[in-house]
Each structure stands twice: as C-alpha cells, then as structure tokens.
Amino acid sequence: MTQITSTMAGTVLQVLVNSGDEIENGQAVMMLESMKMEIPVEAETAGKVSEVKVNAGDFVNEGDTLLILE
Amino acid sequence: MRKILIANRGEIALRIIRTCKKMNIKTVAVYSEADEELPYVKEADTAKLIGPPPVAQSYLHIDRLLEIAAEEKVNAIHPGYGLLSENADFAERVEKEGIIFIGPSSSVMRKMGDKIEARKTMVDAGVPVVPGYESENMTIEEAREEAAKIGYPVMLKASSGGGGVGMVLCEDEQALNQHFEPTIKRSQTYFGSGKLFIEKYIANARHIEVQIFGSATGEVFHLFERNCSIQRRNQKVIEESPSPSLTEPAKNKLYHLAVQAAEAVGYKNAGTIECILDMDENPYFLEMNTRLQVEHPVTEQITGYDLVEWQIKTAFEEKLPVTKQEDIQVTGHSIEFRIYAEDPKTFYPSPGTLTKVHFPNGEGIRVDIGYEAENKVTPYYDPMIAKFIVTADSRHSCIQAARQAFDSVSVEGVKTNIPIHKLVLDSAEFMDGKYHTQTLMNIKGE
Numbered sequence: 001m002t003q004i005t006s007t008m009a010g011t012v013l014q015v016l017v018n019s020g021d022e023i024e025n026g027q028a029v030m031m032l033e034s035m036k037m038e039i040p041v042e043a044e045t046a047g048k049v050s051e052v053k054v055n056a057g058d059f060v061n062e063g064d065t066l067l068i069l070e
Numbered sequence: 071m072r073k074i075l076i077a078n079r080g081e082i083a084l085r086i087i088r089t090c091k092k093m094n095i096k097t098v099a100v101y102s103e104a105d106e107e108l109p110y111v112k113e114a115d116t117a118k119l120i121g122p123p124p125v126a127q128s129y130l131h132i133d134r135l136l137e138i139a140a141e142e143k144v145n146a147i148h149p150g151y152g153l154l155s156e157n158a159d160f161a162e163r164v165e166k167e168g169i170i171f172i173g174p175s176s177s178v179m180r181k182m183g184d185k186i187e188a189r190k191t192m193v194d195a196g197v198p199v200v201p202g203y204e205s206e207n208m209t210i211e212e213a214r215e216e217a218a219k220i221g222y223p224v225m226l227k228a229s230s231g232g233g234g235v236g237m238v239l240c241e242d243e244q245a246l247n248q249h250f251e252p253t254i255k256r257s258q259t260y261f262g263s264g265k266l267f268i269e270k271y272i273a274n275a276r277h278i279e280v281q282i283f284g285s286a287t288g289e290v291f292h293l294f295e296r297n298c299s300i301q302r303r304n305q306k307v308i309e310e311s312p313s314p315s316l317t318e319p320a321k322n323k324l325y326h327l328a329v330q331a332a333e334a335v336g337y338k339n340a341g342t343i344e345c346i347l348d349m350d351e352n353p354y355f356l357e358m359n360t361r362l363q364v365e366h367p368v369t370e371q372i373t374g375y376d377l378v379e380w381q382i383k384t385a386f387e388e389k390l391p392v393t394k395q396e397d398i399q400v401t402g403h404s405i406e407f408r409i410y411a412e413d414p415k416t417f418y419p420s421p422g423t424l425t426k427v428h429f430p431n432g433e434g435i436r437v438d439i440g441y442e443a444e445n446k447v448t449p450y451y452d453p454m455i456a457k458f459i460v461t462a463d464s465r466h467s468c469i470q471a472a473r474q475a476f477d478s479v480s481v482e483g484v485k486t487n488i489p490i491h492k493l494v495l496d497s498a499e500f501m502d503g504k505y506h507t508q509t510l511m512n513i514k515g516e
Contacts, residue, residue, distance in 0.1 A: 009421055009449040011124075030477075035411070035419035035453040059124075069424075 001068040002045055006060045010034030014056055018067070021049045028064055030054075041066060071097055074172070074382070075139050076114070077160075078150030079129060080440030081105050081456065082362075083110040083279055086148050089378040091364050100140045102128035104448045108440060114167040116142060123450045127152045132160050139169055146170035146385055148378075152452065155361040156183050172385040174284070181335060181499050182358040185229045186267060192355045195334035197327055199348065200354040202269035204229070210250050213268060217246055225251070228257030229265035237304060239293050240270055256322040274506040275346040277301065277386075278313055278353070281369045282329035285381060286337040286387040291395055292325045293369050294375075299507050300494060307487065307510065308494060309365035309403040311372050314465055314503025339384050340366075340377055364408070364457070367438060371404035371461040371471065403468045407491045411447040411455050411484040421449040425483035427456075430475050434468075435463045447484055456480060456489075465503065469495060492515070 013031040017023055026041040029049075047069035054066055073096040076083045083099055087110060088099045096351040099114030104123035111117045118138045130153060134240075149155035149165050149172070161176035173179065175179045183190045186204040192252060193199055203216035217224045217240070226249055228236030236257050240246040254264045281293040297313035298306040313321075328343040335358075342363050344356040366377050375398070380390055392398055423446050429437045439456035441447065447455060460475055462468040473495050479488060490510070497513045499505045 010419075011449075032447040035421065035451065037419055037453075047103065069470055 001050075002047060004041065004043060004066045004067050004069070006032065006041065006062055006064045006066055008032065008034050008039065009061045010039065010059070012054050012056050012058045012060060012066075013038060015052055015054065017049050017052070019052055020048050022048075023047060023049060023069075031048060032060070045069070072146070072386075073098065073142065073144045075100070075135070075142060075147045076150065077129065077135055077140065077147055077154055078152075079105050079451065080108060081438045082150040082440070084113055085438055086150065086378055087381070089376055091328075091377075093379060093382060095382070098138065098144055099128075100129070100138060102450070103128070104446070104450055107261070107445055108510075109193050109442055109445075110440060111321045123448065125153065125450065126238050128255075132163060135160075138168055139164075139167065139274075142170060146172055146382070148172040148381070148439040149361065150362055151361050156359070158183055172339070172381050172387050174337055174341065177316055178335050178337060179360045182341075182360050183230075184265075185227070185357055186265065188358055191334060191354070192223070192331055195330060197331050197334070198353065198357050199299075200269050200356065202267055204267040206265055208254075208266045208268075210247065213246060213266075217243070217268050220268060223271040223273075225269045226253050226269045226309060227267050227269060228253060228263075229267055230257065230263045240498070258465065272346055272348050272354070274349055274508065275299075275508050276313075277306070277344065277356075278316070278347055279342050279344040279361070280324055280335065282328050282332045282341050282343060283390070284332055284336075284341070286338065286384045286389050287389075288336070288338075290329050290332045290337060291390075291392065291398060292328050293373050293398055294367055294400055295321065295324060296363075296368055298365060299505055300500070300510050301507050302490075304507075304509055306365065307410075307490065308405065309368055310403070310465075310468075311368040312400055312403065316347075317351060320347070320353070324353050327355070331355060331358065340381050350368060353386040354444060364454070365431070367436060367457060367459045368404040368406045368461075369478050371436065371459060372400050372402055373398055373400065402463050402467045404459060404462055405468055405472055407458045407460075407472070408454055408487075409458055409479075409481060409491075411453045412487055413485045414487050414489045417487075419449065419453045419454075420485035421447050422484040423447075423456070424481065426480055427482075428478070428480045429456070429458060430478040433474055435459070436461070436473055455484075455486065469501065497515055 010032040013033040030041040051068045051069040075098040082099040097114040100120040158180035162172040182508040283324040300308035342359040389490040436459040
C-alpha cells in the first residue's frame with residue numbers, strides 16, 4: 001500500500017482520478033491551490049487507486065494523505 | 071472626524087493606515103482568524119474580526135464588511151489591491167450604502183474589469199491594442215480559425231482572469247487544442263466565467279505600465295511609467311521607475327496613450343494602464359487596473375507624492391496638490407523587489423512561521439511589510455511577505471545600493487525568493503536595462 005501525501009498546505013482544487021483508476025508514474029492526480037497558485041500533485045509510482053481521501057474544496061495540511069494506492 | 075474602513079490585509083492595510091494617521095483620519099481594520107497577530111491589526115484604531123481564514127468567508131465577504139462599516143459608521147472604504155479592489159459589485163454596494171468607495175465609480179470599474187469590454191473601449195478611443203480575438207462563447211473551431219488569422223504563437227486568456235492565472239501560451243495549433251478546454255474550465259472555477267480571448271503573443275516583450283490619476287474635477291495626470299518586465303509565472307517580481315532603455319519619444323507616446331485611455335472612460339482616482347512594448351518600442355494596451363498597484367511605491371519615491379493621500383482626497387472630492395502635468399517631475403530612480411515566501415528553485419509557495427525578519431534601514435531604503443518575526447505566513451493568501459524599495463540618484467547607484475542592502479536582508483523560517491533578486495542584480499541583462507519578460511527565466515537557467 002502506497003500513500004500519496006500533500007507536499008504543502010492548501011485547498012484541493014480538483015481531484016483528477018477516481019477509485020479504481022490505474023495511474024502512471026508522474027501522472028497528475030490532484031490539483032491543489034495554495035497562496036493563489038495551482039500546484040499539481042504527481043504520483044511517484046504507478047499503481048491502482050484504492051481510495052481517494054479528499055474532495056475538491058477540502059483544506060489539507062502538509063503531510064496529509066490525499067489518496068491510497070493498492 | 072473622518073473614519074475609513076480598510077477592506078484588506080497585511081502590508082497594504084498597514085500602508086493605508088500610515089497615510090490615514092498623517093491625514094488625521096481614524097481607521098478600522100478587518101482581519102480573518104489567520105491574521106489576528108499581524109502588525110496592521112494592532113496599528114489600526116479599531117480592528118474587527120471578519121471571519122474564518124478562507125477569503126470567501128472573510129475578506130471577500132461583502133455582507134459582513136458592510137455590516138462592520140455600518141456598525142463603525144465609517145465615511146469611506148479603501149479596498150487596497152487584490153481581494154475586492156476591482157469588484158464592481160462591491161463598489162456599487164458601498165455606493166448604495168452612502169459610503170464613499172475610494173477608487174473609481176463602479177460603472178467605470180465594470181467597464182474596465184472585463185478585458186473584452188476594455189479592449190473594445192480602447193479600440194473606439196483610438197488606442198492601439200494587441201491583435202486579438204474576443205468572444206463570449208468561443209468554440210474550439212472558432213479558436214483555431216482566429217488563432218491562424220492572428221498567427222502563432224498566441225496567448226489564450228481567461229477574460230476575467232488576473233494575477234497571471236488563467237493564461238497559457240500556445241506555440242501552435244496542437245497546443246491550442248490541448249489547452250482550450252482546461253482554460254475554459256479553469257476560468258469558470260476561478261473567475262466564474264468561461265469567457266476567453268486569444269491574443270498575439272509578442273516575443274521578448276517588455277511589460278511597461280503608466281500610473282495615471284484622475285482628479286475629482288476631471289483632469290487626468292500621468293505619473294510616469296514603471297517597467298515590470300522581471301516576472302515569473304506571468305507575475306511581477308521586480309519593478310522600476312523610470313524605465314531603462316526607453317527612448318524619450320517612446321515614453322511620450324506611452325504617456326499620451328495612457329492619458330487618452332483614462333480620459334476615454336472619464337476616469338477618476340488612481341489607475342494603471344498596462345502596456346506591452348514590442349522590440350520596436352510600439353506600445354499596445356493590455357489592460358487597465360482600476361486600483362492602487364502593488365508597485366506604487368516606486369512612483370511615490372521618484373515623484374515625492376503620496377498616492378494613497380491622493381486617492382483619499384479625490385474620493386472626498388478635494389483638490390490634489392498639483393494643478394497641471396508639469397507639477398509632476400521625476401527625481402532619481404527607484405526599484406522595488408517583491409519578497410515572496412516561495413521556493414526560489416520551483417517558485418512554489420512556502421508557507422510557514424517567520425523566525426527572523428530583518429531589513430536594513432537608512433537613506434533611500436523603504437520597506438513595506440505586513441509581517442514581523444513570529445508571524446505565520448499562511449497558505450490562504452498571496453505569498454508576498456514584503457516590498458523592499460531602494461531609491462537613489464541614478465539607476466546605476468540604485469543597483470549598487472540594492473546589492474549592498476540585500477547583504478543585510480534576512481528572512482528566515484520560510485523559503486524566500488531573495489536568492490533570485492541577488493541573481494537578477496548581478497546579471498548583465500538587468501545591469502544594461504535591456505531586459506524583457508523572459509529574462510528572469512533565462513537568468514535562472516531554465
């Protein structure tokens with residue numbers, strides 16, 4: 001099980017993947033917004049999304065789990 | 071005694087409070103839960119909690135702001151820059167409450183706030199605009215056809231966008247196909263409108279703007295230009311006035327264009343005409359900002375006037391300290407460095423707690439700052455920590471003084487772009503003044 005965590009504090013702008021999706025290494029899985037800037041969160045490994053932990057509009061802190069890969 | 075509510079935060083709120091004190095005007099500050107510790111809150115005569123940190127629930131919460139304005143019986147509201155400063159609905163609501171909005175009228179703001187409408191107004195007034203195509207409900211076919219007519223590269227922009235958000239460079243048709251839908255989506259997410267426009271991208275352009283000011287009695291003055299071409303992510307990082315490497319005829323053409331543009335809409339109060347200049351110094355109208363700009367201090371430094379004081383006097387229908395254009399003269403040279411809480415390598419924001427904040431002081435040094443040590447730079451707002459403004463007799467001595475001054479600047483606890491400023495100050499392109507909007511990326515070696 002791999003987790004993708006937030007690299008910074010901010011608001012989830014868009015969730016780009018769904019539970020069950022196969023994702024590639026380097027694929028943008030989410031867009032965060034912090035200090036008026038959009039920041040893509042990229043997967044650092046390929047895998048299958050087992051759970052998306054956040055919704056668009058949620059506020060996340062650095063280190064929070066965004067999604068879990070099988 | 072007059073009383074002004076400042077519908078803003080951080081350095082600009084503090085900057086406005088200072089002028090109000092000088093003018094013997096009482097101030098009401100508003101703050102979100104995230105900003106309670108900031109210096110501006112302590113500096114105001116009265117401070118009111120406005121709501122939770124997210125801007126929609128605090129600084130953009132119009133009803134709550136007007137409620138505070140009524141409770142405090144203020145005569146006027148100063149919106150600062152960003153946030154609600156260019157929100158015509160807000161200006162209109164303030165006017166309806168019988169409170170003075172410190173800025174232009176809501177109708178002028180509405181006209182200039184929509185990029186498409188603003189361009190139409192300028193074309194009608196005979197002001198040159200960048201070749202482009204504007205449409206309310208653009209289809210991809212339409213976009214392809216028009217982009218081909220204009221000629222690549224083109225810039226695809228959200229009409230209601232700003233701050234470098236919602237614009238994307240398309241080198242060719244393939245790029246246009248790729249960016250079209252996401253740009254519309256982003257525009258809807260951020261600005262509540264999917265309106266787009268396509269504009270010719272001018273290579274190695276210089277971003278030069280003119281500060282204009284419309285008096286209460288209808289005269290329009292200019293306060294010279296600012297060169298804002300040192301940018302990252304289409305946002306300004308360093309601004310200077312006067313602009314280097316610009317011939318007298320080109321400057322005069324620019325001032326004339328700016329005054330003409332402001333007169334075309336009967337502009338009152340402080341405004342900025344943003345232009346881009348191509349390699350042959352031809353100016354094209356880009357947009358008009360109907361508010362005070364972040365970089366207004368460089369203009370204050372070289373002219374010796376206080377623009378916030380001018381704004382307040384004009385809003386209260388009082389006379390300006392000048393009666394004709396010749397009363398406004400340039401003395402010396404001024405450069406502003408925006409200090410951002412961001413990673414200097416990636417330019418990603420870096421929120422955190424400031425453990426140390428030290429800026430030198432002395433002749434020719436001005437620091438407009440909204441934080442002090444132990445304050446948190448939170449992810450809710452813009453990453454700007456401070457504006458470090460250096461002024462001297464000439465551009466050359468200004469750069470020398472800035473280099474020296476930066477040696478004793480230290481901001482710790484968050485990552486900052488101070489290393490970037492040092493790189494720019496040491497670069498040949500900046501030294502010789504022939505820089506453009508891509509220079510920063512070139513210097514950084516991207």
